[in-house]
Amino acid sequence: MTHLADNIILVLAALMLVGVLSTKFSTRFGMPALVLFIAAGMVLSRFVFFNNASLTQVAGIFALIVILFEGGMQTSMKDIRPIIAPALSLATVGVLLTTAIVGIFARLVLDVPWAESLLFGAIVGSTDAAAVFSVLGGKNIDKRLTSTLEAESGSNDPMAVFLTVSLIEWIQHPNTAVWSLMLSFIWEMGIGLFMGIAVGKLAVYLINRINLDSTGLYPVMAIGFAVLTYGLAVTVHSSGLLAVYIMGLTLGNSELMYHRTIMNFNHGFAWMMQIAMFTLLGLLVFPDELTEIAWQGLLLSVILMLVARPVGVFLSLLFSRFSLREKTLISWAGLRGAVPIVLATYPLLAGLPQGQLFFNVVFFVVLTSAVIQGTTISPLASRLKLVGKDDAQPSLMELVALGKTDSEFNHIAIDKHMPIAGMQIAQMGLPDDILFTAIIRNKSIVTPHGSTVIEPGDTVYVLSPKSKRDEMRSIFRSGKGKAAESNIPMV
Known part of the structure; x- marks a missing residue:
């Protein structure tokens, strides 16, 4: 048992490292990282038998909570306020139209009853924000377009979940009244919206007023509130995913202590959850089964990309101010990702006869969408002349943290035996x-000047070129810029 646990830990470590390194590959080739994570899971499925759809669904939902929370915190209300109407139209009318069109073709291609074919359409009805922005993140696309795609991706997931759950209920209980489903939709969205705002306001209040022993606990507290939001929302039968997104939106647009710390933690944690989720989803698929439905999956994927998504976008944005070129890019940027695959586990767990077929076809659709659309979004944006020169200046911390500069920050604890102590x-x-950029002294920040005396116990922040790292350290060893044998405690 111990040997098995050690092997599992080793595999998980390898997956995390490969997942992190693969993001450089995905950025260079314009392919969403999810493709590589899924591929890793499919390779592992050759050696590890895994068919636990229930565990995969739980892991997928938890990952979606983290991803939507992070997406909500990164969304600026100032940016989405002008485009809230078209984004909501895409998230509702667009998803309904996509569901209907894909459902019609699924009826013919998969030869399943109408209710099941519409269920398939609902499962693939939502777009994936993480996939879209992993491709467009390095491009200077018009802010109105990126904000629209971001708001749509954050708000169309609850619509797809509602349609999927409602259609499964309708299949299992054909006598379910349509009006009751409509009332359920109003309840789920309305209460989910209220729950997200309410818990978000409570989280802001508590995070700003509670004094924790470690700053590292504040991001954990924020994630805890996100999970609590989902739990409370689903307990009262409302949309948990919508509540989480709105809760993140509330936190991200409020005056919040340790805002940057929470954001950085969320970003890394969301990536880790994506790696875990897509690897698990890859494990749940057997490659041999994909070859059996390859032509159906490819045909439905083409229909989704070239027919259903464009029709949904152009009709839902009929009265918007987007140009033809902008609507074309929005249509092509509708990548499918995590949500459709997670939703594909619902028919499996419900015991529907077509559950495994749907899961395999959905999996194929997501893969082809990510590969075909993901690698062509950036060239299309350039061809449509929707990419401009990036005039935005990154912050100093972003440049240093991302390794896009030849300089680096060091923070050094001053010991009383150092020659510069007292100078x-x-x-x-x-x-x-x-340059000395800041000094931490007795839990206070001291702005360094020429007359400032360096005292024992200080922590000095130094900005210097990477090429002069040894020269910088020698200053603290000798006080005169020449290297000595003693070591500097770098913290």
């Missing part, structure tokens, strides 16, 4: 390109 900064003879 003024002006007396050190620092080179022009080595």
Whole structure:
């Protein structure tokens, strides 16, 4: 048992490292990273037998909570307010139209009853924000377009979930009244919206007023509130995913302590959950079964990309101010990702006769959408002349953290035995390109000046070129810019 656990831990470590490194590959070739994570899971399925759809669904929902929460926190209300109407139209009318069109063709291609064919359409009805922005993130696309895609992706998932669950209920209980489903939709969306705002306001209040022993606990607290939001929402039979997205939107647009710390943690955690989720989903698929439905999957994928999505976009944006070129890009940027595959586990767990068929076809549709659309979105945006010169200046911390500059930050704890302890900064003879940017002293920030005295116990923040790392360290060893044998405690 111990040997098995050690092997599992080793495989998980390899998956995380490969997942992180694969993001560079996906950025370079314009392919969503989810393709590589899924491929890793499919390769592992050759060696590990895994068919636990229930565990996969739970892991998928938890991952979606984290991803939607992070997406909500990154969304600026200032950016989405002007495009809220077209985004909501895409998330509702667009999803309904996509469901209907794909459902019609699924009836012919898969030879299933109408209710099941519409269920398939609902499962593939929503887009994936993570997939879209992993491709468009490096392009300077018009902010109105990116905000529309972001708002649509965050709000169309609840619509797809509602349609999927409602159609499964309708299949299992054909006597279900349509009006009761409509009332259920109003309840789910309305209460989900209220729950997201309410818990979001409560989270902001508590995070800003509670004093925790470690700043690292604040991101954990924020994630805890996101999971709580989902739990409370589904307990009262409302849309948990919508509630989580709105809760993240509330936090991200409020005055929040440790906002940057929470954002950075969420970003990394969301990536980790994507790696885990897509790997699990890849494990749930057997490659041999995909070859059996290849032509059906490819045909339905083409119909989704070239017919259903464009019709849904153009009709739902009929009265919007988007140009033909912009609508074309929005149509092609409707990548499918996590949500359709997670929703495909619902028919499996419900015991529907076509459950396994739907899961395999949906899986094929998502893969082809990610590969074909993912690798062509950026060239299409350039061809449509919707890509401009990026004039936005990144922040200093972003440049350093992302490795896009030749400089680096070091923070150094000052020991009483260091020669510079007790010296003024002006007396050190620092080179022009080595700068003291801040000093932490007795839990307070001291702005460094030439007359500032470096005291034992200080933590000094230094900005210097990477090429002068040794010279920078030598200053702290000798106080005169020459290297000595002692080590500097770098923290």
